[in-house]
Amino acid sequence: MYKKIKILRYKPGSETKPYFESYDVEPDGDTVLSLLQQIQKYIDPSLKFDYVCRSGVCGSCAMLINGKPRLACRTCLNEVKGSVTIAPLPGFLMLGDLSVDTGSYFIKIHNRQALNVIRSKQQEAELAANSNYENELMMHLYELDRCIECGCCVSACATVQMNADFAGAAELLNAWRLMSDPRDDRTNKDWYELYATDNGVFGCTALLACDSYCPKNIPLASSLASFRVALLKLGVRL
Amino acid sequence: MEIIYSQALVIGGGLAGLRAAIELKERGLDVTVLSLVPPLRSHSSAAMGGVQAALATSCMGARDSVALHFEDTMKGGAYMSDPEVVNCFCNRVIDSVYQLDSWGVPWTRITAGRRVLSDGRVISESFESHGKIAARNFGGTAQWRTCYCSDTTGHNMMRALLRKAAGSGVKIIDRIRALSLISEDNRCYGVTALDLRSGKIRVFTSSTTLIATGGIGRIFKYSTNGSICTGSGQALVLQSPGGTLANMEAVQFHPTALVPSSVLVTEGCRGDGGYLYNSKMERFMEKYSPDKKELASRDIVSRSMILEERIGNAVENTWGNHFWLDIRHLGKEHIDRHLREVSENSICFAGVDPVKDLIPVYPAQHYAMGGIRTDISLSAQNYGIAGLFAAGESACWDLHGFNRLGGNSLGETVVSGELAAEGMCENFSNNGYTPSAAVITKEYKRQCERLVKLEEKAGSNGVTFSKLTFDLRSVMSRYAGVFRNEEGLKLAKKELGRILEKVDGAVVSKNFYSMSPEIENALECRGMILLAMTVVEGALARKESRGCHNRDDYPDMAEEYQKRTLTRWNNDTQSVMIDYEDVSLHV
Ligand SMILES: Cc1cc2nc3c(=O)[nH]c(=O)nc-3n(C[C@H](O)[C@H](O)[C@H](O)COP(=O)(O)OP(=O)(O)OC[C@H]3O[C@@H](n4cnc5c(N)ncnc54)[C@H](O)[C@@H]3O)c2cc1C
Ligand code: SF4
Ligand code: SF4
Ligand code: FES
Numbered sequence: 001m002y003k004k005i006k007i008l009r010y011k012p013g014s015e016t017k018p019y020f021e022s023y024d025v026e027p028d029g030d031t032v033l034s035l036l037q038q039i040q041k042y043i044d045p046s047l048k049f050d051y052v053c054r055s056g057v058c059g060s061c062a063m064l065i066n067g068k069p070r071l072a073c074r075t076c077l078n079e080v081k082g083s084v085t086i087a088p089l090p091g092f093l094m095l096g097d098l099s100v101d102t103g104s105y106f107i108k109i110h111n112r113q114a115l116n117v118i119r120s121k122q123q124e125a126e127l128a129a130n131s132n133y134e135n136e137l138m139m140h141l142y143e144l145d146r147c148i149e150c151g152c153c154v155s156a157c158a159t160v161q162m163n164a165d166f167a168g169a170a171e172l173l174n175a176w177r178l179m180s181d182p183r184d185d186r187t188n189k190d191w192y193e194l195y196a197t198d199n200g201v202f203g204c205t206a207l208l209a210c211d212s213y214c215p216k217n218i219p220l221a222s223s224l225a226s227f228r229v230a231l232l233k234l235g236v237r238l
Numbered sequence: 239m240e241i242i243y244s245q246a247l248v249i250g251g252g253l254a255g256l257r258a259a260i261e262l263k264e265r266g267l268d269v270t271v272l273s274l275v276p277p278l279r280s281h282s283s284a285a286m287g288g289v290q291a292a293l294a295t296s297c298m299g300a301r302d303s304v305a306l307h308f309e310d311t312m313k314g315g316a317y318m319s320d321p322e323v324v325n326c327f328c329n330r331v332i333d334s335v336y337q338l339d340s341w342g343v344p345w346t347r348i349t350a351g352r353r354v355l356s357d358g359r360v361i362s363e364s365f366e367s368h369g370k371i372a373a374r375n376f377g378g379t380a381q382w383r384t385c386y387c388s389d390t391t392g393h394n395m396m397r398a399l400l401r402k403a404a405g406s407g408v409k410i411i412d413r414i415r416a417l418s419l420i421s422e423d424n425r426c427y428g429v430t431a432l433d434l435r436s437g438k439i440r441v442f443t444s445s446t447t448l449i450a451t452g453g454i455g456r457i458f459k460y461s462t463n464g465s466i467c468t469g470s471g472q473a474l475v476l477q478s479p480g481g482t483l484a485n486m487e488a489v490q491f492h493p494t495a496l497v498p499s500s501v502l503v504t505e506g507c508r509g510d511g512g513y514l515y516n517s518k519m520e521r522f523m524e525k526y527s528p529d530k531k532e533l534a535s536r537d538i539v540s541r542s543m544i545l546e547e548r549i550g551n552a553v554e555n556t557w558g559n560h561f562w563l564d565i566r567h568l569g570k571e572h573i574d575r576h577l578r579e580v581s582e583n584s585i586c587f588a589g590v591d592p593v594k595d596l597i598p599v600y601p602a603q604h605y606a607m608g609g610i611r612t613d614i615s616l617s618a619q620n621y622g623i624a625g626l627f628a629a630g631e632s633a634c635w636d637l638h639g640f641n642r643l644g645g646n647s648l649g650e651t652v653v654s655g656e657l658a659a660e661g662m663c664e665n666f667s668n669n670g671y672t673p674s675a676a677v678i679t680k681e682y683k684r685q686c687e688r689l690v691k692l693e694e695k696a697g698s699n700g701v702t703f704s705k706l707t708f709d710l711r712s713v714m715s716r717y718a719g720v721f722r723n724e725e726g727l728k729l730a731k732k733e734l735g736r737i738l739e740k741v742d743g744a745v746v747s748k749n750f751y752s753m754s755p756e757i758e759n760a761l762e763c764r765g766m767i768l769l770a771m772t773v774v775e776g777a778l779a780r781k782e783s784r785g786c787h788n789r790d791d792y793p794d795m796a797e798e799y800q801k802r803t804l805t806r807w808n809n810d811t812q813s814v815m816i817d818y819e820d821v822s823l824h825v
């Protein structure tokens with residue numbers, strides 16, 4: 001059974017504008033990623049798309065599949081009936097065909113949140129020597145640490161698309177994860193100043209598109225809500 | 239030609255590369271990390287199981303010690319590891335685990351009280367241990383020693399290091415592929431690289447350089463490794479004058495890779511009580527390892543599968559032969575809670591639901607014990623190239639010998655990364671930076687010309703690089719797999735020779751653009767062939783079976799081969815040169 005697949009092609013730096021190209025492929029795998037690999041192998045080896053782990057853990061292969069942000073390696077063909085249309089994830093710099101620059105986006109988040117917290121080796125050793133935490137707390141942090149930085153939540157968010165300065169779900173999640181960690185040196189005040197703003201938690205319209213599209217099923221809705229409440233409470237005290 | 243100079247240059251943004259970069263920065267060097275992909279995409283993120291470290295916190299690890307970890311590692315490696323390295327590692331990895339804790343890794347913790355294990359045993363964690371870092375059981379260890387974060391340990395370590403690197407101000411440049419070492423008189427001065435955003439060749443010079451580019455899995459057709467694990471750093475070194483690789487024939491195969499995608503099915507399935515069946519639905523491991531059965535070590539299970547296949551007991555399928563892994567009896571609740579990834583992967587890649595179906599599995603390449611030969615300070619100076627260091631899976635300071643203990647390589651990434659950085663700081667202060675401009679220009683021009691040549695010939699008739707890569711991978715999985723023999727390895731050698739002859743004339747398709755994946759493959763194809771040749775030549779010369787190197791024709795261990803294999807590339811004769819080095823048995 002042949003599958004019809006339409007892919008947005010784009011060569012950065014060339015004169016040609018992005019355009020859709022159609023392919024007919026007889027699938028020999030079960031995922032959208034395997035379709036792309038087949039095209040690369042048998043039809044057009046120059047087709048550019050990102051993948052590393054092919055098992056939903058590295059966050060490379062997010063793209064718009066029939067209009068929805070999804071991981072290509074985690075989208076089974078039997079979930080996409082009929083023909084498939086694939087475009088690069090919106091909201092990020094396009095690097096060619098289906099490849100987008102999620103890397104720079106997420107590095108900027110880590111840089112923004114870094115806040116020059118430097119510990120001496122001795123402080124580090126002290127912290128290590130007193131390593132005693134409830135497993136429940138660690139599992140909570142673990143749950144919030146599962147983000148693979150794929151960008152699906154960012155491209156699903158209408159607020160980000162309208163206001164490029166809005167932090168986005170992944171950044172807020174990461175802030176909440178760090179704020180919840182007793183081992184972290186950044187203070188409540190730091191977080192308040194960074195995110196109790198209109199580009200932070202108050203910019204979020206809580207429509208929760210992010211939550212529906214996170215391929216890791218991270219509880220974005222409840223995490224963002226908890227973060228907002230925590231900052232609101234801080235605002236009263238600060 | 240723009241030259242970007244950094245005091246220290248790190249190639250690779252996986253765990254080893256990031257750990258080194260953090261240390262270099264904190265010791266005051268200005269450091270640049272080059273990575274093919276955004277760091278979090280590195281294959282380190284796919285590691286699930288955990289890190290071996292003798293913290294001796296759990297009641298099941300109460301008697302644990304550095305000495306026991308040492309013994310397990312030496313034994314696992316068939317007594318081929320460097321004991322001094324193993325000793326250093328087993329000590330340092332304990333501090334590393336606690337350091338990672340202080341950097342925010344959410345290690346699973348001990349909860350005091352009684353707990354029933356899946357095999358029915360009851361254990362009781364003490365009150366004092368409550369809240370300490372927990373350890374789980376892993377194959378081949380005397381005590382429970384594997385620290386973990388649920389089932390995504392590598393991912394959580396990567397996240398912590400990435401945040402730490404950002405906090406320390408490490409400069410990371412992603413989407414860039416190192417192409418060659420810039421070297422003069424056996425000293426390395428940096429690399430040339432292809433910028434995958436602009437398609438241009440760039441030059442990065444440095445006073446001291448680290449290679450941390452991960453494993454070689456993708457020179458095999460069947461591998462659990464990610465698509466970017468092609469051994470490109472090892473190939474850079476091999477193609478640089480003097481560059482020396484060690485123990486390349488020592489390759490680990492994992493018995494339970496999904497068929498046909500080779501995605502890893504975690505050891506946890508067998509650990510939790512899963513069964514393996516052959517085509518007759520017999521639990522064949524009862525035959526090969528009556529005591530441990532499915533819980534026997536990776537290499538034993540892999541070998542048993544191939545032996546079963548030889549007597550016609552593999553399940554035949556259009557995608558290739560396989561065996562069945564059965565975890566149905568563990569129940570839906572257990573699978574959903576503890577083996578979620580297995581469930582998702584099986585459904586997505588094999589169309590089977592482990593709650594009610596059998597999972598098709600077959601051995602696939604998993605880990606390379608061999609790599610860039612360094613001494614205990616991770617320096618390659620005594621092995622042909624000064625100013626060059628290596629860490630992580632791409633290095634062979636020889637922690638793993640001829641078989642890696644599960645859970646020792648994540649630990650190795652951070653320990654070797656930190657140690658390499660210490661060595662690099664020393665190297666930096668001892669060495670002036672004085673490459674001649676001519677050397678840099680020559681290497682830059684050589685790489686530019688390669689690109690021009692590819693473009694000129696794009697779309698013309700001839701064998702393609704992707705065909706050659708495909709052939710090379712097939713040869714490797716066929717002849718350099720779990721079992722090897724003289725006949726097969728000689729055939730492989732001949733085939734690889736033929737592929738090498740064709741590579742200079744190979745072409746890319748007409749749709750040329752320099753940052754396309756096709757061009758990346760074209761540029762690294764030759765290196766992959768040479769790497770494959772070191773594996774095959776090493777295996778051919780080693781007329782014995784040891785650790786995970788199994789020769790049908792030499793089934794026993796031979797004392798005369800208790801030596802480390804060193805391989806170099808001879809550009810004049812276009813062949814691999816083999817040497818041996820003694821291994822010591824005591825610290
Ligand atoms: C599925 C799987 C599960 C595993 N589970 C465990 C486990 O539970 N416990 C354990 O101890 N070990 C495990 N391992 C092994 C372990 O994960 C790896 O050995 C380890 O993560 C390697 O880390 P690294 O930093 O050396 O390399 P990697 O993480 O592979 O990083 C390599 C880096 O180099 C970069 N790079 C590569 N080539 C170039 C180039 N030419 N130019 C620029 N950059 C380049 C890449 O972008 C990447 O950033 C597992 C391995 C696999 C495949
Ligand atoms: S809730 Fe809506 S506005 Fe807020 S981050 Fe999610 S998608 Fe964006
Ligand atoms: S929160 Fe989910 S959707 Fe957003 S980047 Fe992380 S993994 Fe992707
Ligand atoms: S390839 Fe890694 S998430 Fe899809």
